[in-house]
Amino acid sequence: MGAPTLTLASRALDLDFPVPEPQKARMATKSTSSKTRSKKSSAGRRGKRSASKATASSASPERRTYRVALTGACTFLGERFIAAMENDPDCEHVLAMDIRRPSSAGTKTRYERVDLTHPAADERMAMLLERDGVDTLLHLAFLAFPSHASSWAHEVEAIGSLYVMNAAAAAKVRKVILASTMMVYGAYPNNPNYLSEDHRLRGMPSSRWVMDKIAAERELGRLKADMPEVTTTSLRFGITIGPKSHSFFSRVFSRDVVMRLMGYDPLMQFLHEDDAVGALLHAYKGDYEGAFNVVGDNVLYLSDALRLGGRVGIPVPYSLFKPTTTAFWGLQVVDIPGNFLDFFRYAWCGDDRRMREVMGFTPRFSSREALVAFYEAKERRRADLRSAQWGGS
Amino acid sequence: MVASDATELQASDRELEPELEAVARETVGEPSELFESEQDSLTIRQIWDLVDRLSQWPGVESAIKAAKEAGNDSLRDVVRRALTARAQRPIDRFGFDLRYYEELFPLARWAHDHYFRVETRGVENIAEAGRVLVVANHSGTLPYDGCMVHATTRINHPQRRLLRPLVENFVYHMPYLGRFMARCGAVRACQENAQALLEADEAVLVFPEGVKGIGKLYKRRYRLQRFGRGGAVKLALKTGSPIVPCAVIGAEESMPLLSKVSWLARPLGLPYIPITPTLPLLGPLGLLPLPTKWWIEFAEPIDVSQYGPDAIRDRVLVNRLNEQLRTTIQEMIERRLDRRHSVFLG
Numbered sequence: 153m154g155a156p157t158l159t160l161a162s163r164a165l166d167l168d169f170p171v172p173e174p175q176k177a178r179m180a181t182k183s184t185s186s187k188t189r190s191k192k193s194s195a196g197r198r199g200k201r202s203a204s205k206a207t208a209s210s211a212s213p214e215r216r217t218y219r220v221a222l223t224g225a226c227t228f229l230g231e232r233f234i235a236a237m238e239n240d241p242d243c244e245h246v247l248a249m250d251i252r253r254p255s256s257a258g259t260k261t262r263y264e265r266v267d268l269t270h271p272a273a274d275e276r277m278a279m280l281l282e283r284d285g286v287d288t289l290l291h292l293a294f295l296a297f298p299s300h301a302s303s304w305a306h307e308v309e310a311i312g313s314l315y316v317m318n319a320a321a322a323a324k325v326r327k328v329i330l331a332s333t334m335m336v337y338g339a340y341p342n343n344p345n346y347l348s349e350d351h352r353l354r355g356m357p358s359s360r361w362v363m364d365k366i367a368a369e370r371e372l373g374r375l376k377a378d379m380p381e382v383t384t385t386s387l388r389f390g391i392t393i394g395p396k397s398h399s400f401f402s403r404v405f406s407r408d409v410v411m412r413l414m415g416y417d418p419l420m421q422f423l424h425e426d427d428a429v430g431a432l433l434h435a436y437k438g439d440y441e442g443a444f445n446v447v448g449d450n451v452l453y454l455s456d457a458l459r460l461g462g463r464v465g466i467p468v469p470y471s472l473f474k475p476t477t478t479a480f481w482g483l484q485v486v487d488i489p490g491n492f493l494d495f496f497r498y499a500w501c502g503d504d505r506r507m508r509e510v511m512g513f514t515p516r517f518s519s520r521e522a523l524v525a526f527y528e529a530k531e532r533r534r535a536d537l538r539s540a541q542w543g544g545s
Numbered sequence: 546m547v548a549s550d551a552t553e554l555q556a557s558d559r560e561l562e563p564e565l566e567a568v569a570r571e572t573v574g575e576p577s578e579l580f581e582s583e584q585d586s587l588t589i590r591q592i593w594d595l596v597d598r599l600s601q602w603p604g605v606e607s608a609i610k611a612a613k614e615a616g617n618d619s620l621r622d623v624v625r626r627a628l629t630a631r632a633q634r635p636i637d638r639f640g641f642d643l644r645y646y647e648e649l650f651p652l653a654r655w656a657h658d659h660y661f662r663v664e665t666r667g668v669e670n671i672a673e674a675g676r677v678l679v680v681a682n683h684s685g686t687l688p689y690d691g692c693m694v695h696a697t698t699r700i701n702h703p704q705r706r707l708l709r710p711l712v713e714n715f716v717y718h719m720p721y722l723g724r725f726m727a728r729c730g731a732v733r734a735c736q737e738n739a740q741a742l743l744e745a746d747e748a749v750l751v752f753p754e755g756v757k758g759i760g761k762l763y764k765r766r767y768r769l770q771r772f773g774r775g776g777a778v779k780l781a782l783k784t785g786s787p788i789v790p791c792a793v794i795g796a797e798e799s800m801p802l803l804s805k806v807s808w809l810a811r812p813l814g815l816p817y818i819p820i821t822p823t824l825p826l827l828g829p830l831g832l833l834p835l836p837t838k839w840w841i842e843f844a845e846p847i848d849v850s851q852y853g854p855d856a857i858r859d860r861v862l863v864n865r866l867n868e869q870l871r872t873t874i875q876e877m878i879e880r881r882l883d884r885r886h887s888v889f890l891g
Contacts, residue, residue: 341714341718342735345738345741346638346738346741415721415723416718450638451636451640452636453640456634470720
């Protein structure tokens with residue numbers, strides 16, 4: 153009973169806590185023990201760094217070590233990425249930026265509280281990036297669910313991306329990786345069955361959540377235009393689904409009874425969460441310029457995707473479904489905006505050729521396998537709950 | 546066997562009971578109130594006996610078996626298994642469900658053989674393998690012609706090739722109809738999709754006239770409309786695939802389009818609402834075409850690979866090839882029309 157209240161309290165404290173001014177304020181507020189610790193660690197870091205430089209120049213010139221920073225460290229991708237970095241001998245240091253401490257952080261990871269909605273977030277990030285000598289920056293701070301607080305979401309995602317790119321430019325980071333989504337293409341009736349990366353990013357003008365993702369892509373493009381020497385990679389993930397991650401789409405597919413559009417049955421792609429992490433690690437290891445659709449193999453009809461999990465779909469005509477959903481979204485009764493129905497109406501699958509040929513990444517799970525893994529995990533969790541409830545009968 | 550054993554045992558039990566009671570009285574004394582009440586309730590053996598007797602009743606045995614099976618799974622799982630059976634069907638990249646298609650094909654075959662009595666010539670002009678673009682004239686208000694061109698190659702081609710028809714946007718996204726067509730192998734018409742299909746060495750069927758062709762009035766029958774902006778030719782040039790011109794004769798009369806209503810169509814997302822002799826009059830029955838006699842003819846393939854993929858930028862060449870294609874099909878139609886005596890009998 154104590155744990156939830158504790159986290160709540162700490163979160164509230166986190167939110168109320170003002171973002172400290174770059175250096176002095178932090179030093180002043182921190183206790184002496186933490187000061188010495190940070191000093192020690194920075195000294196150790198410097199020593200290690202020079203040592204690694206020496207080995208890099210003498211023994212194996214092709215072996216490169218990384219110093220990586222990431223925003224949105226508490227997102228699913230962030231947590232998993234940090235966990236992978238903790239076990240990666242090539243990675244020297246991880247700078248995790250978020251408003252909460254990532255649970256997977258270990259000895260290599262240094263957590264810094266950065267609130268992207270803060271007006272001086274870019275300055276603080278630039279200072280942190282320079283201080284830690286970061287060469288690769290991962291921008292993962294995106295919301296997994298459409299938010300009712302759309303102007304706050306806009307600040308986090310669109311303006312936050314602006315700050316992140318500002319900081320990357322100021323700190324002269326070598327590479328920036330953006331975790332984007334396939335939703336930036338939008339679901340339109342005149343989409344080709346497989347969207348290639350150079351297709352126009354139409355998004356969904358009525359949805360700020362989608363348009364903010366496009367704004368982030370635009371900020372990345374602007375960074376590239378200003379500083380051509382920076383490698384910018386944008387990974388457009390398809391519907392990421394799996395046993396551990398939570399997102400808008402996984403929530404839709406977790407329900408036993410799903411309302412679906414009458415007569416519409418688009419083809420859909422699914423990406424296993426492990427493959428999403430794998431693609432991120434792959435993009436981090438090599439240098440790949442430009443945008444990549446990261447999607448699973450094969451396609452499924454939406455109805456088959458629901459059927460695969462034994463979900464019961466109730467067909468509702470679009471003309472009835474959309475206004476009611478829009479109204480209920482406005483009243484904050486449902487968690488799907490009315491305009492999102494288009495994502496279940498028209499296909500928005502991605503062409504994975506560039507991912508396979510240029511990036512050389514192949515997902516381990518096909519769309520169907522990803523979906524089955526997701527459903528099986530759901531079923532197992534449900535069985536566990538049931539046995540816990542009924543004492544194993 | 547078990548039941549009889551049990552009854553025997555019980556019988557012997559009952560025989561022994563007075564003796565046992567006597568022994569009990571000797572050792573313990575008179576039965577207390579507590580023990581007396583046990584006399585009325587069933588012993589374990591009696592319960593088993595009851596169950597065995599019950600299981601011999603008709604139907605109970607199978608019910609028990611079913612209950613045992615269901616006992617392993619909850620009802621949810623049973624429902625899920627029934628539902629997932631269909632989701633296991635494999636589909637291709639564009640949603641073509643071969644098994645679904647095979648189930649429905651007999652209907653198309655019947656229409657091909659007995660309803661329209663299609664006569665096919667030159668189907669061997671479609672190569673046995675490799676990419677090919679079949680270009681046909683479009684007519685008949687509803688796209689029955691696409692279905693028949695597809696069916697005739699499926700039936701008459703030596704390799705039983707599957708033509709992948711490209712369908713108009715509004716048809717592909719029409720509720721239920723679009724889903725049905727996609728499952729049967731149709732693909733939404735656009736350059737990217739067609740290119741992907743041809744690069745996978747598929748046979749693609751296009752109607753470059755589009756809505757203009759299928760929606761031309763009866764008085765303008767068999768007069769080919771403009772072939773778009775040369776999209777089909779560009780596609781063939783880009784992918785280096787041979788073009789096979791195809792003429793469909795007879796579809797125009799199967800649903801003669803007398804008039805079009807466009808003001809009512811726009812809110813419904815349709816290009817027009819057709820008025821045929823039967824359509825609004827007979828309701829859904831009006832969707833059935835008239836049983837006219839059809840011919841489907843394929844001409845020699847036109848090889849465009851000599852121009853190379855860069856030729857798509859040569860607009861004059863594209864237009865010339867496009868026009869050439871159109872006249873080829875127009876001539877094929879004229880030739881067949883000259884020899885035709887009757888619309889319904891051929």
